[in-house]
Amino acid sequence: MSQPRFDVLGLGNAIVDVIARCDEAFLASHDLAKGSMHLVSQDEAETLYGQMGPGMESSGGSAANTIAGIASLGGSAAFAGKVADDALGGVFAHDIRALGVHFDTAPLDSGAATGRCLVLVTPDGERTMNTFLGAAQELAPADIDTSVVADASMLYLEGYLWDPENAKQAFVAAAKAAQEAGRDVVLTLSDAFCVERYRDEFLDLIKQGTVDLVFANEHEVRSLYQTGDLATAMDHLGGQMREAVITRGAQGASIYKKGSRVDVPAAPVDQVVDLTGAGDLYAAGYLFARARGMSAPDCGKLGALCAAEVISHVGARPQADLKDLARQNGFAI
Template sequence: MNDKPLDVLAIGNAIVDVIADADDAFLSAQGLDKGSMRLIDEGEALRLYDEMGPGREVSGGSAGNTAAGLAAFGLKAGFIGQVADDELGDIYRHDISATGVSFTTPARSDVGASARCLILVTPDAQRTMNTFLGAAQRLPAAAIRAEEVASAKILYLEGYLWDPEEPRAAMEAAIEAARASGTKVAFTLSDSFCISRHHGDFVRLIDDGRIDILFANEDEILALSGKDEFEAAVAAVAPRVPVLVVTRSEKGAIAVAGDERAEVGAEPIERLVDTTGAGDLFAAGFLAGQTRGKSLADSLKLGAIAAAEVIQHYGARPEADLKLLAGALL
């Protein structure tokens, strides 16, 4: 694995994030549950966009955020995701490429509009996400090149992309290419609603030995395991994957690999601004550590550092120098 030129190749939804401030009254008027994530159609995306206050646009999507975080740590990251041949697609390509991530998936003119996520951030830093998947859910299996997967130490996949049939087939093809080439497979469960919709598929991936590193948060590990208590959920899932990583917000995170267990507390912050991308950047830090042969504890620490940085400003892309923050850890 050490002679592979790409550290991590991520596959996920290519989404432009539109981030704007909102208060609880606005959420209530729009019928939105604070902190939720919902899928919307193009018409609702246009309507809500018109109702929102001023926003800023940045390339996003869970796996894309992780790839950008890896690049910020100085690692070589690639991204596969589908955009349309339109203005937002151009914004996405320029923005993610500018972070240093290799993004070569061709735009398509037959997939509707590029995806966007309208993110409303309340004063308590909670984000309410309204996602129009558009072109992102049209990633074809033909976009997966076995030689590109083989060139990476780790293939990183987001559960959000498992919904539509076309990208699901692409991700299956990528997993097969990874297994054939010695590339490790990392998978993030993404959201409890993904687990409820695809529980059988996710369990099959785990129990068939097709996932090497599984990322979850506390709610997701409970949903996956069917347990009501955190430690019971960890005990049920950890023996079934080589590495299990579970984030717990302000309670830190744990990682389990066989008989080894490591824990890390959340890094101190000056001010909580926006939790968008916290899990994505945590994954970036952990994967950065793992590709560099670091211990579970050091990898968790790198994840905590990246997550703490990103929640202190708007958007899911790091603004501080993660290499400097990592110091001797990387």
């Protein structure tokens, strides 16, 4: 097998985030479940945007955030996702390429606008997302460059891709190409409500061996196995997967690998400002370390360090140079 050009190829919804603070009453008045992700129409997005407080715009999308983190660590990364040929699409493309990420998905030249996610952050740092997928849902199998898939050590897929049919088929096509090239397929479950919608299909991906590594948080893994008992749910996933990572917020994370489990503590944070992107950046640190052959505990420690950086400020992309941060914390990268 040839040496891959990229550590990770991410496949996900290309989204521009609009992040604003709000109180619990605002969520209640709009019938929004705190911590969830809702799909909304363009009209609904515009109405909610008009009622939100001042917002900060930044390129986002779950898998794209992970890829941005890997690039900040000094890794080689690529991303595939669909934007429109419009102003926000140009912002997204510029931002990800400026990080040194390979991004050559052709933009949509007519129809839907570039997707955006309205992120409401409550005082406890929890984020509630309202997503208009727009052009992102037009990602299709024809957008998958199998030569790039084969040139990446790992293919990283976000569960949110399972919502639009076109993107789901792109997900399947990319996973097949990665398997044929002997590359690892990684899935992040994305959101507990996403798991509720597609539980059986996600379980089939796991049982059929389509994915080699799964990332989930405690809410997602409970939803996957329909149990309130976290330990039971974790052991189910760990027993079915060759490798699984379950993040548990301030309680750290549990890594299951080849039948054994290791628990890795969370990295200290002076103040939790915004939880947006915590899981995405954890995955960035973990996958970067994994690509370099680090041990499971070290993969978890670097993941925790990256997550701690992103929750210490508003926004889902790192503000510090993660490579420097990793070196300051003893990682020889």
